[in-house]
Amino acid sequence: MRHEISAVVESPLVQIATAAEAMPGSIKLCYGESDMPTADFICRAADEAARAGHTFYTHTAGAPELREAIAIKIRELQAVSYRPSEVMATVGGTMAIHVTLRALVGPGDNAVIVSPAYAIYVNSVAMSGGESRQVPLAANGARFSLDLERLERAIDANTQVLVVNSPSNPTGWMMTDDEQRGLAAIAARHGVTVLSDEVYERLTFDTDIAPSMARWIDDKDRLIVVNSFSKTYNMTGWRLGWAQASESTIRTLYKAAEFITSNPASIIQQAGIVALRDGEDYVRDLRAHYAARRAQVTAALGTLPGVVLPEPMGAFYAFPRIAGVTASTLFAAELLRATGVAIAPGSAFGPSGEGSIRLCFAASEATITEALERLGRYLRLRIE
Numbered sequence: 001m002r003h004e005i006s007a008v009v010e011s012p013l014v015q016i017a018t019a020a021e022a023m024p025g026s027i028k029l030c031y032g033e034s035d036m037p038t039a040d041f042i043c044r045a046a047d048e049a050a051r052a053g054h055t056f057y058t059h060t061a062g063a064p065e066l067r068e069a070i071a072i073k074i075r076e077l078q079a080v081s082y083r084p085s086e087v088m089a090t091v092g093g094t095m096a097i098h099v100t101l102r103a104l105v106g107p108g109d110n111a112v113i114v115s116p117a118y119a120i121y122v123n124s125v126a127m128s129g130g131e132s133r134q135v136p137l138a139a140n141g142a143r144f145s146l147d148l149e150r151l152e153r154a155i156d157a158n159t160q161v162l163v164v165n166s167p168s169n170p171t172g173w174m175m176t177d178d179e180q181r182g183l184a185a186i187a188a189r190h191g192v193t194v195l196s197d198e199v200y201e202r203l204t205f206d207t208d209i210a211p212s213m214a215r216w217i218d219d220k221d222r223l224i225v226v227n228s229f230s231k232t233y234n235m236t237g238w239r240l241g242w243a244q245a246s247e248s249t250i251r252t253l254y255k256a257a258e259f260i261t262s263n264p265a266s267i268i269q270q271a272g273i274v275a276l277r278d279g280e281d282y283v284r285d286l287r288a289h290y291a292a293r294r295a296q297v298t299a300a301l302g303t304l305p306g307v308v309l310p311e312p313m314g315a316f317y318a319f320p321r322i323a324g325v326t327a328s329t330l331f332a333a334e335l336l337r338a339t340g341v342a343i344a345p346g347s348a349f350g351p352s353g354e355g356s357i358r359l360c361f362a363a364s365e366a367t368i369t370e371a372l373e374r375l376g377r378y379l380r381l382r383i384e
């Protein structure tokens with residue numbers, strides 16, 4: 001086996017979830033997904049698509065009508081213009097990220113990654129034989145912010161890509177205008193491409209939408225935006241996402257994708273078109289639901305001893321620091337054993353996540369109440 005692949009470590013999230021599944025009465029807040037099923041109108045669309053004969057291969061980059069629907073949605077939401085040929089449907093945002101990093105980074109190259117971050121970036125870079133340079137967010141008490149000077153210092157002549165995810169998994173941090181402007185300027189100064197992972201773009205609390213980096217970077221050869229149906233429409237298991245960039249970048253990416261996954265499933269692509277077309281009321285309700293859960297989690301964690309929670313501005317995660325926790329994987333395992341509550345250890349998101357835990361609040365009010373009561377009891381016992 002090649003070292004680049006065999007060295008990939010099994011996600012601690014999978015380990016925690018597997019242990020939780022074997023425990024009766026456990027509560028799983030460790031994964032990044034909602035406990036709600038996909039909406040009926042989307043399921044019906046998939047059913048109809050199968051019966052209407054959408055059962056063949058499509059173009060690797062997706063059916064023309066899906067690429068067009070995505071381009072229309074980008075314009076409607078972000079007021080930036082992308083042609084259908086500048087969009088490529090992928091097997092989840094995961095595939096878009098992987099093929100992008102695969103295309104940009106090789107042995108001797110590095111990727112600068114704003115962290116803590118979803119583990120796919122470091123692992124995709126590692127699988128490509130490159131080096132990851134993780135630049136931690138600055139944690140100022142109850143806020144995260146981007147240390148632009150530190151970010152720029154991490155870049156050198158071998159840096160091929162700067163990776164940012166806003167709203168962020170796991171922190172809930174959302175880039176400010178100044179941070180976006182600053183990051184765009186740094187990328188331009190060094191001639192570095194930006195990979196902007198915007199899969200939580202619609203899940204924001206104090207604004208209608210997280211502004212895309214495409215509002216700040218005009219050169220589509222220097223920006224690849226990744227997005228997904230997974231979080232916006234509760235379609236995690238359907239595996240549909242997209243990449244947007246210049247036409248020539250998209251062509252390069254889909255040429256490679258042809259021999260990795262080929263096109264995302266035809267039936268799912270048709271359901272995606274319907275989600276984009278008819279899903280606005282659904283997204284509005286979902287945001288209201290998550291806003292209520294965020295308020296619940298923020299209030300409850302605020303009462304717990306030794307817990308500091310930077311307020312999540314977007315996505316559906318709380319990422320509190322827990323006083324005295326220096327090995328979050330151990331903490332997560334002990335918490336699960338003692339209470340049946342499965343959370344993700346902060347270290348799963350890079351060294352700067354150590355000392356924190358990630359709790360996904362895309363669950364029902366009752367589930368979160370129960371989980372937080374158990375966590376509270378555990379933390380109080382721990383400090384007694």
Ligand SMILES: Cc1ncc(COP(=O)(O)O)c(C=O)c1O
Pocket residue numbers: 032091092093094095118165168169197199227228229230236239240241
């Ligand atoms: C930040 C981020 N990007 C990308 C993904 C991949 O999502 P999917 O492949 O389901 O579209 C996830 C999933 O958790 C994520 O949290």
